Amino acid sequence: MKIRTLIAMYACLLSIFIAYAYYYQQDISRIRSLQDEISSLHGKPDEKYVMVTFQSGMDYWKRCLKGFEDAAESLNVSVEYRGATQYDVNEQVTVLEQVIARKPAGIAISAINPTALTKTINKAVEEGIPVVLFDSNASGSKAFSFLGTNNYSAGVTAAHEMAKLLKSEGKVAVITSPHQLNHQERTRGFVETIYQKYPRMQVVAVKNGKGDALASKQAAMEVLNDYPDVQGIFATEANGGVGMAEAVAELNKKYVKLISFDTEKQTLDLVKEGAIAATLAQGTWNMGYWSLQFLFHLHHHLTSPSRSGDALLPAYVDTGITVVTRDNVDHFYAK
Amino acid sequence: MKIRTLIAMYACLLSIFIAYAYYYQQDISRIRSLQDEISSLHGKPDEKYVMVTFQSGMDYWKRCLKGFEDAAESLNVSVEYRGATQYDVNEQVTVLEQVIARKPAGIAISAINPTALTKTINKAVEEGIPVVLFDSNASGSKAFSFLGTNNYSAGVTAAHEMAKLLKSEGKVAVITSPHQLNHQERTRGFVETIYQKYPRMQVVAVKNGKGDALASKQAAMEVLNDYPDVQGIFATEANGGVGMAEAVAELNKKYVKLISFDTEKQTLDLVKEGAIAATLAQGTWNMGYWSLQFLFHLHHHLTSPSRSGDALLPAYVDTGITVVTRDNVDHFYAK
DSSP states (O other): OOHHHHHHHHHHHHHHHHHHHHHHHHHHHHHHHHHHHSOSSOOOTTOEEEEEESSTTOTHHHHHHHHHHHHHHHHTOEEEEEEOSSSOHHHHHHHHHHHHHTOOSEEEEOOSSTTTTHHHHHHHHHTTOOEEEESSOOTTSOOSOEEEOOHHHHHHHHHHHHHHHTTTOEEEEEEEOTTSHHHHHHHHHHHHHHHHHOTTEEEEEEEEOTTOHHHHHHHHHHHHHHOTTEEEEEESSHHHHHHHHHHHHHTTOTTSEEEEESOOHHHHHHHHTTSSSEEEEEOHHHHHHHHHHHHHHHHTTOSSOSOTTSOSSOSEEEOOEEEEOTTTGGGGSOO | OOHHHHHHHHHHHHHHHHHHHHHHHHHHHHHHHHHHHSOSSOOOTTOEEEEEESSTTOTHHHHHHHHHHHHHHHHTOEEEEEEOSSSOHHHHHHHHHHHHHTOOSEEEEOOSSTTTTHHHHHHHHHTTOOEEEESSOOTTSOOSOEEEOOHHHHHHHHHHHHHHHTTTOEEEEEEEOTTSHHHHHHHHHHHHHHHHHOTTEEEEEEEEOTTOHHHHHHHHHHHHHHOTTEEEEEESSHHHHHHHHHHHHHTTOTTSEEEEESOOHHHHHHHHTTSSSEEEEEOHHHHHHHHHHHHHHHHTTOSSOSOTTSOSSOSEEEOOEEEEOTTTGGGGSOO
């Protein structure tokens, strides 16, 4: 090998090396600018947010959790789903205490009743853990926000939908659970809207369906017998919807238009086969999605910054209502 | 130079090169993982969102815009502020039309009145431009959400604050603009809460201050002369607050507790010097911040994904109220 060849190779190698180093430096600055671009809306995978419910196996929570998970994916953080398996106040308090003990980055909780969890929620907030409530509020607590359905508005929506089905004319009735605040509000929204906006419609009866399909069937039978010209019934919860559909079938009055609530499988099946004309879906995905967004903003101190005592987060988020009919029912089956 | 030396240098250079290439490859995979980490909550700087107001020079909008800008920074997008300079319906319609013509990524608008902009807003939505309303709603429009104060709740907060100041005892009055819905609701929240929760308090008068300092001063003078034992007055808007403070000073009744609304400089000065005991700050930063978040989610199709007809966004966000007193007033001066 000649020296000249070696020197040529040497020069060649050196220039490749220089070229390589040049591109490498360019990539280094690309890395830097990428790092700058990673926004403040970007957490760490070990940052864990917990959703706490009751009757945790219910279908209803699935879309809430999906929203929570979708937000976690966008924000690059982790989530965990916990809950009382039963409709049991003490069990939910215990679960919440266990969750708090592990100091998560934030907790979204649906309260089994408006007062029982307040003390435990406040303890979490005092320990510096962000807490928001979704679906069912505990309004006296120190939680930072509540995200859920405006039940009065849901009743208003039901009234407009009923008017559409009946061409703004005819007698209607309500089957509800008169001892629960959310059902009172759904009923009030419905009754007041019919009264104020539809002069040729009339609410002739409001019956107690006791949150039970059999009792609701019985209540619907009474309505249909007492007022044979009733044209529509609104049930403020899912079992009431199933019961009234049975009553209408049994009395062979399938022309009576039925509006139910929520999207349990049985309700969706009845919508699909035309026995129930419409049901009202709550904005469960929004509850979960924006709960996690709010918790993330609290954990990372990204809320209204420069004012002490300013409202850190919106006090209340009305997550909306969607009317489900035969046309769009397929989208609502749990996936 | 000996061949051996050249070969040694050659070997040395080669090993540096290999080492370099090795680290480079590691950095390449770092770049890849960084790219993966850049979340979906990350826009492009040429993605422009526009805020549209009326009387666009008002201090009131500054914190709304700050929230809008803060969200834009987090999401790596651009914002622009536009508005009718006057309180002029036609001017706001024209501004909005100009904004739509440039096809921005989204528009947040505070509507000068509930109906005049509906047609133009709907045009934007039909052209595929995401629109949300903040502060002042146009509820009949196709905008995707409304973010603003719950005025009834604001009145409730004022009532509780007044009760705190008066130790739950004594006669009080309201100065309001009885022909505007938001002021009606503030008044109703105040009056109903005093009536329901504070049996030793009484609302003795509700007067029309006409949104004007002089008329409000006159109204406050009448109240204080007709009911010499009035202990507190709530004004539902800023000019009313200024007027009643003048009346109280002129009649030398500085023991009367005054609660005003909003955070104009003049109001804050009166809070600072003790003439007004408290004023209610609206969650303006939250209006701007969450408006931009919502628009971004619409533009990038990040809202509730798999359901056609599902509520894309929460229907309503109550952006909250903060009580401003001497203790925290310094944080509320516009910066």
